Amino acid sequence: MSTDPATDVRDLALRAREASYELALATRAAKDAALHAMADALLGRRSEVLAANADDVARAEDGGTPANVVDRLRLDDDRLAAMAQGLRDVAALPDPVGEVVRGSTLANGLELRQVRVPFGVVGMIYEARPNVTADAAGICLKSGNAVLLRGSSSASASNTAIVAVLRDAIGSAGLPADAVLRVPADTRETVTALMRARGLVDVLIPRGGAGLIQSVVDGSTVPVIETGVGNCHVYVDAGADLDQALAVVLNAKTHRTSVCNAAESLLVHADLVDTFLPRVVTALQEAGVTVHGDDTVARLPGVERADDDDHAREYLSLDISAAVVPDLDAAVAHIRRFSSGHTEAILTRDQGAARRFVAAVDSAAVLVNASTRFTDGGELGFGAEIGISTQKLHARGPMGLPEMTSTKYVVTGDGHVR
Amino acid sequence: MSTDPATDVRDLALRAREASYELALATRAAKDAALHAMADALLGRRSEVLAANADDVARAEDGGTPANVVDRLRLDDDRLAAMAQGLRDVAALPDPVGEVVRGSTLANGLELRQVRVPFGVVGMIYEARPNVTADAAGICLKSGNAVLLRGSSSASASNTAIVAVLRDAIGSAGLPADAVLRVPADTRETVTALMRARGLVDVLIPRGGAGLIQSVVDGSTVPVIETGVGNCHVYVDAGADLDQALAVVLNAKTHRTSVCNAAESLLVHADLVDTFLPRVVTALQEAGVTVHGDDTVARLPGVERADDDDHAREYLSLDISAAVVPDLDAAVAHIRRFSSGHTEAILTRDQGAARRFVAAVDSAAVLVNASTRFTDGGELGFGAEIGISTQKLHARGPMGLPEMTSTKYVVTGDGHVR
Numbered sequence: 064m065s066t067d068p069a070t071d072v073r074d075l076a077l078r079a080r081e082a083s084y085e086l087a088l089a090t091r092a093a094k095d096a097a098l099h100a101m102a103d104a105l106l107g108r109r110s111e112v113l114a115a116n117a118d119d120v121a122r123a124e125d126g127g128t129p130a131n132v133v134d135r136l137r138l139d140d141d142r143l144a145a146m147a148q149g150l151r152d153v154a155a156l157p158d159p160v161g162e163v164v165r166g167s168t169l170a171n172g173l174e175l176r177q178v179r180v181p182f183g184v185v186g187m188i189y190e191a192r193p194n195v196t197a198d199a200a201g202i203c204l205k206s207g208n209a210v211l212l213r214g215s216s217s218a219s220a221s222n223t224a225i226v227a228v229l230r231d232a233i234g235s236a237g238l239p240a241d242a243v244l245r246v247p248a249d250t251r252e253t254v255t256a257l258m259r260a261r262g263l264v265d266v267l268i269p270r271g272g273a274g275l276i277q278s279v280v281d282g283s284t285v286p287v288i289e290t291g292v293g294n295c296h297v298y299v300d301a302g303a304d305l306d307q308a309l310a311v312v313l314n315a316k317t318h319r320t321s322v323c324n325a326a327e328s329l330l331v332h333a334d335l336v337d338t339f340l341p342r343v344v345t346a347l348q349e350a351g352v353t354v355h356g357d358d359t360v361a362r363l364p365g366v367e368r369a370d371d372d373d374h375a376r377e378y379l380s381l382d383i384s385a386a387v388v389p390d391l392d393a394a395v396a397h398i399r400r401f402s403s404g405h406t407e408a409i410l411t412r413d414q415g416a417a418r419r420f421v422a423a424v425d426s427a428a429v430l431v432n433a434s435t436r437f438t439d440g441g442e443l444g445f446g447a448e449i450g451i452s453t454q455k456l457h458a459r460g461p462m463g464l465p466e467m468t469s470t471k472y473v474v475t476g477d478g479h480v481r
Numbered sequence: 482m483s484t485d486p487a488t489d490v491r492d493l494a495l496r497a498r499e500a501s502y503e504l505a506l507a508t509r510a511a512k513d514a515a516l517h518a519m520a521d522a523l524l525g526r527r528s529e530v531l532a533a534n535a536d537d538v539a540r541a542e543d544g545g546t547p548a549n550v551v552d553r554l555r556l557d558d559d560r561l562a563a564m565a566q567g568l569r570d571v572a573a574l575p576d577p578v579g580e581v582v583r584g585s586t587l588a589n590g591l592e593l594r595q596v597r598v599p600f601g602v603v604g605m606i607y608e609a610r611p612n613v614t615a616d617a618a619g620i621c622l623k624s625g626n627a628v629l630l631r632g633s634s635s636a637s638a639s640n641t642a643i644v645a646v647l648r649d650a651i652g653s654a655g656l657p658a659d660a661v662l663r664v665p666a667d668t669r670e671t672v673t674a675l676m677r678a679r680g681l682v683d684v685l686i687p688r689g690g691a692g693l694i695q696s697v698v699d700g701s702t703v704p705v706i707e708t709g710v711g712n713c714h715v716y717v718d719a720g721a722d723l724d725q726a727l728a729v730v731l732n733a734k735t736h737r738t739s740v741c742n743a744a745e746s747l748l749v750h751a752d753l754v755d756t757f758l759p760r761v762v763t764a765l766q767e768a769g770v771t772v773h774g775d776d777t778v779a780r781l782p783g784v785e786r787a788d789d790d791d792h793a794r795e796y797l798s799l800d801i802s803a804a805v806v807p808d809l810d811a812a813v814a815h816i817r818r819f820s821s822g823h824t825e826a827i828l829t830r831d832q833g834a835a836r837r838f839v840a841a842v843d844s845a846a847v848l849v850n851a852s853t854r855f856t857d858g859g860e861l862g863f864g865a866e867i868g869i870s871t872q873k874l875h876a877r878g879p880m881g882l883p884e885m886t887s888t889k890y891v892v893t894g895d896g897h898v899r
Contacts, residue, residue, distance in 0.1 A: 088840055182873050265873050286874040307896030314898035421891050433894030455600050455683050455887035456704040457875035469873035473839050476851030478725030480732035
């Protein structure tokens with residue numbers, strides 16, 4: 064390594080690009096064998112990985128890192144086993160590469176096929192969880208992409224150990240070890256260099272908090288797939304089944320609070336102010352949720368006053384903003400103003416209301432009579448998921464293996480000219 | 482309009498966004514009616530458009546603009562008729578919005594559909610040709626997108642007139658006139674403002690020369706779809722049918738030189754140095770082409786010496802770079818080094834060579850025994866085309882109506898919770 068981070072990243076990207084040429088031609092059998100070798104190696108060299116992780120954990124604890132962040136950083140036998148199983152699960156999924164998306168024979172006899180191909184080199188920029196290192200390596204390898212992994216400095220020892228194990232396994236399985244490369248996390252400059260590596264890196268996927276994602280989006284010349292920030296709304300329509308609505312609101316808010324598909328905002332139709340509204344607020348409060356309400360909601364006991372920041376916020380905690388809306392169109396307008404475009408749900412028995420909400424709300428996922436918690440690659444049956452795209456270009460919603468590919472047109476003729 | 486271009490562009494984008502909400506819900510029938518009204522209006526108000534265009538042409542001629550550029554700027558009855566017909570052709574194409582891309586019923590009874598939806602607001606940044614104004618307006622309207630049109634200042638009067646005509650027609654057909662808005666072209670600051678309008682503009686599509694596209698890619702926080710730069714290669718393999726190869730090389734280079742799918746680079750297998758190479762060089766020269774050759778090719782009469790810049794160059798003229806390669810892998814390596822990722826062709830009767838070239842060459846289109854000139858939305862049967870994407874994210878190759886959409890997941894349940 065040189066002393067210049069930008070040069071180092073460029074060298075790593077060139078190595079990844081070389082590996083990507085070979086990986087693009089690898090058969091499914093070769094890739095699946097490598098994935099199983101990666102899983103075996105993680106388990107076989109568990110003590111090495113756990114020792115490195117213990118260093119990271121000790122460093123974090125010494126530095127006064129909050130307990131919940133330390134917990135996300137910590138690996139144990141169960142978490143390592145889950146990482147290994149994740150790699151085997153990816154091996155079991157169909158290979159997206161080579162899938163013919165469409166094809167036809169043109170009037171002049173030219174045979175046209177649109178075929179899925181890998182992107183080439185993927186850059187991942189992500190925060191503490193070291194399991195992302197194995198997940199991303201597996202998904203990228205299966206989709207034929209080389210990957211540059213830029214984890215957080217707090218997980219540096221863990222990621223170094225995991226990447227070393229995975230690279231050895233890939234090499235022993237006969238694929239290029241440079242399919243998986245770690246980008247040093249000792250300086251922010253390596254992130255900047257990744258963001259400016261247009262032409263060497265085909266796509267960047269940031270995973271983490273809103274601040275990380277915003278900085279990548281603002282600074283990158285490499286195309287970015289924005290993931291994960293979810294200010295998800297649940298709108299309870301006048302026509303809702305109120306028992307169902309109560310159960311869905313509670314599930315969406317409290318089933319797991321730290322995830323992007325948790326509900327953060329509740330909208331209630333004005334017709335329900337005297338009936339459902341007090342009932343749902345009480346139920347949320349009994350479940351430990353602090354309700355941040357607009358003027359109407361804030362008249363109820365224990366409700367804090369919400370401002371625009373509350374309505375826009377992704378709490379990721381036992382908090383929810385709440386507002387009363389005069390009708391469905393006002394709910395749509397509120398969502399347009401405050402939503403992050405991840406997931407919104409309507410609860411209604413009114414078919415016309417459901418139809419209008421689905422058509423007018425422009426988010427990655429729109430749910431009718433179901434919890435926002437279902438916006439998840441696993442729940443929707445996509446298998447592995449590299450993240451949930453909240454942008455409109457390329458992929459939107461949970462991103463599985465097909466979303467990790469591009470396409471090319473293959474046109475075959477017999478000396479055809481125009 | 483204020484005196485601040487950034488504020489003006491923001492106001493325009495907000496108007497476009499409002500219009501996009503309505504447009505996203507418009508039926509195919511309503512959109513097709515608007516497209517025919519737009520075509521009728523262009524013909525009905527032809528004198529107004531032609532008078533404005535005459536002003537642009539006079540200004541360009543006074544300013545000493547080269548004749549070929551003035552020609553691209555000029556409108557006449559035939560070109561206006563072609564613009565109107567283009568709008569009618571778009572009306573005849575299927576509506577991409579609402580197409581169900583995939584769907585299933587999950588094990589728990591949730592019904593999942595992935596549905597095509599408009600992006601919302603599209604920004605077009607383009608150079609002189611005023612016909613792009615009508616083409617882009619038609620394609621965006623049919624795909625349910627509002628469009629912000631930032632043409633070149635040289636076509637300002639023409640674009641102002643065309644947009645006024647189209648907006649009146651859209652309004653009279655009952656759709657929001659703000660579906661089509663012109664961004665003032667009197668200052669570069671409006672381009673910068675468009676590029677920084679993330680959150681207001683969903684995607685930017687630059688169309689024009691390499692310099693324009695590069696500046697948009699480098700400066701934009703809005704997602705960009707890169708279009709059009711084509712350093713297209715034709716590789717003549719040892720196993721080629723040489724008569725076919727000669728015809729395809731000549732067609733790819735000389736059929737039309739100013740387009741992105743014209744051949745700019747010729748690669749010839751070393752086995753053909755004494756046979757095919759002199760023959761193709763002579764034929765190209767007889768067709769008026771200047772050949773810029775590597776050391777081997779430059780031994781032939783009339784061939785200029787090529788450097789790396791020649792091999793990388795998109796000539797858009799009667800020029801071609803040429804190199805001899807020892808084998809197919811060397812051809813692939815040359816293409817990886819110099820190609821812009823648009824279109825590459827192999828000429829061969831050797832099935833194994835064709836298979837390897839198609840797999841190893843990573844461009845938007847890879848052709849076997851056919852001219853590069855076929856990489857074109859019209860030729861491939863896609864109907865209207867907004868441009869040819871040379872990037873890997875979202876769309877690659879000719880972009881028709883489906884490529885002008887995103888998707889959303891619609892999930893319908895009956896009180897489902899996790």
